[in-house]
Amino acid sequence: MGMATDQAKFHVLAVDDSLIDRKLIERLLKTSSYQVTAVDSGSKALEFLGLNNNEDEQRNSNPASVYPNDHQDVEVNLIITDYCMPGMTGYDLLRKIKESSSFKDIPVVIMSSENIPSRINRCLEDGAEEFFLKPVQLSDVNKLRPHLMKGRSKEIQPNINKRKGMEEIQSPDRTRARYNELEVVSPAN
Amino acid sequence: MDVLQLQKQFVDYRASLYHEGFLDEQFTQLQELQDENNPDFVVEVVSLFFEDSERLLNELTKALEQQSIDFKRVDAHVHQLKGSSSSIGAQRVQKVCIAFRNYCEEQNIEGCLKCLQQVKHEYSLVKTKFETMFQLEQQILTAGGSIPV
Numbered sequence A: 001m002g003m004a005t006d007q008a009k010f011h012v013l014a015v016d017d018s019l020i021d022r023k024l025i026e027r028l029l030k031t032s033s034y035q036v037t038a039v040d041s042g043s044k045a046l047e048f049l050g051l052n053n054n055e056d057e058q059r060n061s062n063p064a065s066v067y068p069n070d071h072q073d074v075e076v077n078l079i080i081t082d083y084c085m086p087g088m089t090g091y092d093l094l095r096k097i098k099e100s101s102s103f104k105d106i107p108v109v110i111m112s113s114e115n116i117p118s119r120i121n122r123c124l125e126d127g128a129e130e131f132f133l134k135p136v137q138l139s140d141v142n143k144l145r146p147h148l149m150k151g152r153s154k155e156i157q158p159n160i161n162k163r164k165g166m167e168e169i170q171s172p173d174r175t176r177a178r179y180n181e182l183e184v185v186s187p188a189n
Numbered sequence B: 001m002d003v004l005q006l007q008k009q010f011v012d013y014r015a016s017l018y019h020e021g022f023l024d025e026q027f028t029q030l031q032e033l034q035d036e037n038n039p040d041f042v043v044e045v046v047s048l049f050f051e052d053s054e055r056l057l058n059e060l061t062k063a064l065e066q067q068s069i070d071f072k073r074v075d076a077h078v079h080q081l082k083g084s085s086s087s088i089g090a091q092r093v094q095k096v097c098i099a100f101r102n103y104c105e106e107q108n109i110e111g112c113l114k115c116l117q118q119v120k121h122e123y124s125l126v127k128t129k130f131e132t133m134f135q136l137e138q139q140i141l142t143a144g145g146s147i148p149v
Helices: A019-031 A042-049 A090-099 A117-125 A144-156 A172-176 B003-019 B025-032 B041-065 B071-088 B091-106 B109-142
Strands: A011-015 A035-039 A078-082 A108-112 A130-133
Touching (some): A019 B071, B041 B109, B071 B091
Parallel strands (some): A011 A078, A108 A130
16 A cells, blocks of 8 residues: 555656757656656756755755755656756756755756767766757657666665666666767667 | 548658758657647647747847847857757758857857848748648648548
């Protein structure tokens, strides 16, 4: 009764300042049976997660927001974000997520219309699971599933995974996401 | 015209758009995302593209009319237009945007003005093409047929 989570849809938070791209990614994700929340900025994404921009969450003077450090407002299983956004870039958002004790384990995927190897490498080195070149396609969205499943397995059935390390997941695509391989940027599957 | 003829007309017209470079593979992807639960997806996205593009073209015109041109601002607008045209498969618009960005980087006013004219032209062309295609689809539906994939 309690552990119905294996039946629930994965919830993806999509972040993109372009309305067209938000609509597109939302359709792609829904087609893949994910639940989607789409926001237009990094700060809205953090707000949605319940992570204030303010570092001192606990010392926030607003009495209404006395969340303990490890509180998560909503369950998000993956964050997919555009890189180039005004204000907070996708990279900035990635860093904030990875620096947060509550959210660092949420897989983050970056999208960009620009094929800049140093940018891609930096994102992957700093914790992004994948980097997709825009326009994002269904074949890219199909690559999300292993990252989502890994999170889910850890929650419910930790002994399903033979190895406990997150790096050891048997996704064939992982071999492509190496720092010095430009193949990671190919949108074609 | 009967349904079969309307369907053929539509299929031929759509094929010509690919052939002439107006549309690329990304548009096919969009069509594949449309289904009975989301029957207006393509029209909705393309409509957003029209609104967005018109706004950006206005901004670009204004930005390039300034005494002292802010090329970063111009580039930011072109970047957005490039992105949205790429997302819907409007290939010819996208291509002009690429050239446009290069001129921005070089701070080449003449080049930018030329590209602005070109991109307006290409946008206007593709808009007409889309509208015609949607009309042909509508004719099929009105005649009781279904849109060929």
